[in-house]
Amino acid sequence: MNNAADEYILPGGGASISALPKISLHDHLDGGLRPQTIIDLAEEIGLELPTTDAAELATWFTTQAESGTLVDYLKTFDVTIAVMQTRSGLYRVAREFVLDLAADGVIYGEVRWAPEQHLSAGLTLDEVVEAVQEGLEAGVADAAAEGRVIRVAQLLSAMRHADRGVEIAELAVRHHGKGVAGFDIAGAEDGFPASRLADAFDLLARNFVPVTVHAGEADSLDSIKSALFDGRALRIGHGVRVAEDINTQSEDDEGMYVTLGPVAEWIKDRQIALELAPSSNLQTNAWGTELSDHPFDLLYQLGFRVTVNVDNRLMSATSLSRELFLLAEEFGYGLDDLAQFQLNAAAASFLPLDDRDDLIEQILVAFERA
Template sequence: MTAAPEEYLVPGTGISFNSLPKVSLHDHLDGGLRPATIIELADALSLELPAGDEFELGEWFEDSADSGSLTSYLATFDVTIAVMQTREGLIRVAREFVNDLTADGVIYGEVRWAPEQHLTKGLTLDEVVEAVQEGIELGTDDARNDGHSIRVGQLVTAMRHADRGLEIAELAVRHRDRGVVGFDIAGAELGFPASRQLEAFDYLAQHYFPVTVHAGEADGLESIRGALFHGRALRLGHGVRIAEDIEIERQDDENTYVTLGLLSQWVKDREIALELSPSSNLQTGAIAAWGDELADHPFDLLYQLGFQVTVNTDNRLMSNTTISRELALLTDAFGYDLSDIEVFQLNAAAATFLPLEDREDLADAIAEGFDEA
């Protein structure tokens, strides 16, 4: 049973953000569990949790993640990953993940997760990918039975501090016709550049397999350069610190005058999508150089300059959020209207790892949904 998400209204209208068709590009499977599910799965595995009540547990995740440090933020995943070690647990988590996306009006999503972190109970890499795919398909069936339509693809992720990149890249390609649509590297960014996984990225390029790379969150411009040069990334996971390569020369009441560096100009001109996650970026300190409020986030600067910005949750559990909530927060901070919200969804649709024709169909569905709103 899917809990009804909190509803958010577009200011000045009776339109619900929740009802608008949306695309989710950056959403971690192990960051999207329901607290009640964690408790049930932990009980079956005799695991001790930091809180036994679902509301208290949800608050614990949000409070623990709100640290200003990506390293501390990532520590909360020890709990969620621990309950995702069995086939049954993976199927349930993936199914509910899709159920919750559907309830938030998402019509296409890409879910990223690291199979190498789910092997402690004896499952193989292929078995965990198959279990997650089974859960995804059950979730899409649930949506269809309820009169909704959603499509979800897996982004198989390698942990950047580990040495299994090539093995995980091979796993992703092996399942490319069975639900896996792309590859990612995640985990501690600072000190673990994309070049460490060069063998994996070479393999993926040789097999024409799309890549997104976490970069520009806990590390700066060099990390982004590495994602583009070594990783051949088609999108940047977060990428918010690309704004460090933008020099603000002066501002007046109506305009901001800037100079773009070579790297930021390249990202803009090539329309390399930025998978921005506003609430998460605040929690991890990714935007500390600009401030500590959502209104300080360089999201609007990047949008106004024509970068391919998209809106994401990163981890719905840790940030206690949904895409609808993120859109509402951005609208409140920057005064966006319905046309801006549509642009963000069309940007995301264009950046998906779907075939061109499917991306065009997705864009049409978004445009139709906004026209009918």
């Protein structure tokens, strides 16, 4: 399994991608557990696992996740969510999550998760949010003690196939500015458009809580349209299928002629960030089976605000540094390209403007020195 301790060097460039400051926008709390932590917490609650060997368990998660469909991919979360039902379990997972981000050079991370999935042991929605916040703050403090400065925020996800959208939106409003930076909807996408949660999105808009929406991963352009217009999304989670609205035609020696459809044009012109997660997108067959098939480079070259993300580090056996390395290796990106991806993410984060500017300055200085 690849982890934050692995160092990734820019192909042909010598710079350490791992050491450079990075911004993580799309990273699921229940998809980033350490295998040994799962084993420890499972033992405490009497949960049977496929194996109690950490390395073998890591391999099991990756193998299961490589099913080729989002629905099967999501089944691996039955295990991780099961060990995240107590205050102590949530605290530990959140604390270690931050430490792993910091070890990978992340200086700002938005941590998304669905509180409604962590109530089986009797905790309330507010209690689970508070437990995660305590763990995140402990992780930030422990990282600082190790000389690593990191800032994190929660994104509260409502499960799009459930009927608790307004309840989770109200939860986000209550905790907004107290550790929670925004709102998301997640889960099975096909058949569950953002319009089903219209009342929740109205509530969030009235209370100035920013929104990102999973869309264009397992469903078509209509899902992205619903995220934009029903969800008022400021970012699109994955959004890889926006490429369906881009027509490319070869012009012999003239190169490529590209036309954008209305959805793609809207997203590009308004610089709505795409939270692309290449390894995860390939696992769920969101677009192709090889990285060379992924439209990341097309979107980047056309001027879309692309960001690089891990989605679920455990299921994809990855880290943000590894994702950047794979893209650089496949598409020939250099240091300036990797810097642009971080600048895109900083600009699209749900932080106040002054804080976004601080992140941008950190990125510019560090990449110039690399």
